[in-house]
Amino acid sequence: MSTQTEGRFGKTMVPGETSVCVIGLGYIGLPTASVLATKGFHVYGMDVRADVVDTINEGRIHIEEPDLDMVVRSAVNSGQLRAGYEPQAADIFILCVPTPHRPDHSPDLSYVEQAAKAIRPFVQPGNLIILESTSPPRTTEDIVVPLAVPDGMKVGEDVFVAHCPERVLPGRILLEVVQNDRVVGGVTNNCTEKAQAFYETFVTGKVLGTNALAAEVTKLVENSYRDVNIAFANELSILTDRLGIDVWEVIELANRHPRVNILSPGPGVGGHCISVDPWFLVHADPDHTPLIRTAREVNDKKPQYVIEHVAELAKQFASPKIGCLGITYKADVDDIRESPSLDIVRGLRAANVGEVLTCDPYISSARFNEFELFDLEDVIEKSHILVLLTDHRHFKKVPRKVLQEKVVVDTRGVWR
Ligand SMILES: NC(=O)c1ccc[n+]([C@@H]2O[C@H](COP(=O)([O-])OP(=O)(O)OC[C@H]3O[C@@H](n4cnc5c(N)ncnc54)[C@H](O)[C@@H]3O)[C@@H](O)[C@H]2O)c1
Secondary structure, eight states: OOHHHHHHHGGGGSGGGOEEEEEOOSTTHHHHHHHHHHTTOEEEEEOSOHHHHHHHHTTOOSSOOTTHHHHHHHHHHTTSEEEESSOOOOSEEEEOOOOOBOTTSOBOOHHHHHHHHHHGGGOOTTOEEEEOSOOOTTHIIIIIHHHHSOTTOOBTTTBEEEEOOOOOOTTSHHHHHHHSOEEEEESSHHHHHHHHHHHTTTOOSOEEEEEHHHHHHHHHHHHHHHHHHHHHHHHHHHHHHHHTOOHHHHHHHHTTSTTOOOOOOOSOOOTTTTTTHHHHHHHHOGGGOHHHHHHHHHHHHHHHHHHHHHHHHHTTSSSOEEEEEOOSSSTTOOOOTTOHHHHHHHHHHHHTOSEEEEEOTTOOTTTOOSSOBOOHHHHHHHOSEEEEOSOOHHHHTSOHHHHHTSEEEETTSOOO
8 A cells, every 4th residue: 555545545545554344235235245255354244134134144145146155254254244134334335236217228227326324324524435336427426425424424534435346247246356457436536535445455457547537437448348248249149040150150150350349149138237228328318329229129128039030940840849948137247137048038938839848057946946957967858959048067068969960059159
C-alpha cells in the first residue's frame, strides 16, 4: 500500500484495521467476503437467507465454486469472516445483491433498494459504500445515495459512494476477484479515489478510476458486446444448419482472418449477466438501442429452434427417448438461472415429442425437484437421441463409439 493512500485515507485502508460489511453472500458476495477476510480485513457478511448465513457460519458453502469451500472454512475458523441476518457497522459496505430484470425486461432494483435502506442506520462519517451489483445507468447516484446515505452527510466529504462492477467468470471467481482489472466509478472524485485505494489493497490487476455512471455503463457494454457477438454466431448456426454446412468449421475458418473473432454459438444465452444486462441499456434508451435489443431477441429464440430441430429428429422413432445432457447455463457450474439448456428440456417435455431423460452432474435432486434427473450412464444407454446442452467436462468424455450409435444434437460443438 502506498504512503499516499495511507496518508490520505488513514487507517480505513489498512486491512487489519478495517472492517467490511458485505451485503448479499451469493456467487459474488461470498467469494469477495472470503478473499477480503484472507487479506486481513475483518469481514461481516449479511444475507436475508437463513440457510446461507447458517451454512457460512459452519464454515461451509452453499454454491459451487472451485476452492471456495477451503477459503471460507479457513476465513470462518480464523474468525475473520462471520455472517448474520442484519447489517452491522463497518468502515466499508459492499452491496452484492441481485439485479434481475422483470418479465417485461425492465430492471428490478428492489434488492438494491432494500440493501441500501438496510445499511443506512449503520452508516457513519468516513464510511465507503460500494455497489458491486451490475446496475442500470444512474443506480448508484439515484438509488444508493438517497437510500443509504443518512441525512446531513455529504457524499464525497462525509461518506464516499462508488460503483465497482464485478467481471468475474464463474469457475474462476477466486482468482479473478484478485487478478482482473477493475473499473471504479465514484459519485465524486474523492469517492473514486477512496474506492480505488480500497481495491488496490487486494487487487493485483489495474484499478481504473472513472465516474459512477461511466462504470455502470462500462459493465453493461462489456456484456452487451458479448451478447451481440454470440447472437451473430447463433444466427450463423441456424443459417449454416439450413445450408447443410458445419457452423464450427465456418467460424474456425473465418477466425483465421486476422481481424475476425466470432464467438461460439450455443443453445441460447443464459446466466443472469449476459442475458440480462443488455436489457438495462435498452431500457435506458429504447429508441437508440435496436442492435442490442435484436441481439437479445436472436439469442432468446435459439432454444425454440433447438426444440423444433430435436422434435423433427424424434419423428423417426416410434417411442423416442431423448437424452438431454446439462441444465446449467454454462459448463462446470451449478447455476441454472436464465439457462437456455433448462428451457430446452422444459420445452421438449411440454412438446410431448418423446420421453425426455435429463442429467446434470452439477445439480442434485435434493436441490432440484422440477423433474427427475438421471445418471449420465443411464441417459446415454436408454436414449435414441442425445442432445448436448451444456458442455460439462463429464460429457466431453462420452466415447465416440457410443455417439456413433445415437442421433446426436451437439449445441456446443464439443463432440465434433
Ligand atoms: N454471478 C456472477 O458471475 C456475476 C458476475 C458479475 C456480476 N454479477 C452481479 O453481481 C450481483 C450479485 O450476483 P450474484 O450472482 O452474487 O447473485 P446471488 O443470487 O448468487 O447472490 C445474491 C445474494 O444476495 C442475497 N440478498 C438478496 N437481497 C438481499 C438483501 N436485501 N440483503 C442481503 N442479502 C440479500 C440473496 O439471498 C443471495 O444470497 C448481480 O448484480 C449480478 O448481476 C454476478
